[in-house]
Amino acid sequence: MKLITRNTDYAIRALIYICGRKNKITSVSELVAKTKIPRPFLRKLLQILNKKGILRSSKGQKGGFMLAAEPQEIFLTDLIRIFQGSLKLNECLFKKEPCVKKSICPLNKVIRDIEEDVLKKLKAINVASLAFKFRKLGIN
């Protein structure tokens, strides 16, 4: 099933760490040291997050990243959308005649209902709440 891929997972963990450093710029080197994420891969992810407006970057020596948005406004669904593309349903397969309209197809409906429920739950999870839980356990 795999709700989240490596991309997303790495991104969340990086964001949680950055969140914990509140307002201080965090470099890739520091993140690599703490999270053991492969450096070039992490760099790519952070650049994407920067472009998407979730991180803000500063170049040059002493450069790095900090959050560009409030951590309670960065949701798991955002990251999934960014790194795993749109969460789209399966296409109908009865291509012609026997195809009911998707909206009433029973199979489509049960899957859609479950996916919508998942979405709702993922939307309830944000970087701030995760960071809080991690800190309570003394990690980060």
Add this chain to the structure above:
Amino acid sequence: MKLITRNTDYAIRALIYICGRKNKITSVSELVAKTKIPRPFLRKLLQILNKKGILRSSKGQKGGFMLAAEPQEIFLTDLIRIFQGSLKLNECLFKKEPCVKKSICPLNKVIRDIEEDVLKKLKAINVASLAFKFRKLGIN
């Protein structure tokens, strides 16, 4: 996200059709005509379902497939397991030091909770109930 892949989707639709033919043997030719699923692909899927004990096959002229199990006992989760492998969680990525035990890791937990919920819901869906809904709409 994609809860179910093409394999699974085709398989369900084929099973629904076969279910509607209650006790009569159904050939691939008939299924292809009705569902428009690519013939060689469908053949492969049905052979797998046969091996897994969900269908029973008979060879030779007039051969084909029929259900080997009660349709209310064939669950969506079974098909997903067969065609999409075990529904497994993400591995931890903090490979060494900062890794909490998986069982208490907050990130793992939220994902695991959602996945378990999905599983429970998928387990509630079976071929019989789907076939019934389809028939009510006059399909199949």
Add this chain to the structure above:
DNA sequence: GACAAATGATACTAAAGCAGTATCATATAT
């Protein structure tokens, strides 16, 4: 028995997505 019509078993292929690397350009604190 010959033949047609079915499945069984296998092996192969093409495309997409996932995970990660490598390189060079650019900015900036010291």
Add this chain to the structure above:
DNA sequence: ATATATGATACTGCTTTAGTATCATTTGTC
């Protein structure tokens, strides 16, 4: 100037998905 950052981009290898292609075997019908 230079060391230390990120920006941009292109490339590689692996796995999964979605099929196709072939040949062997079984069986009903004439």
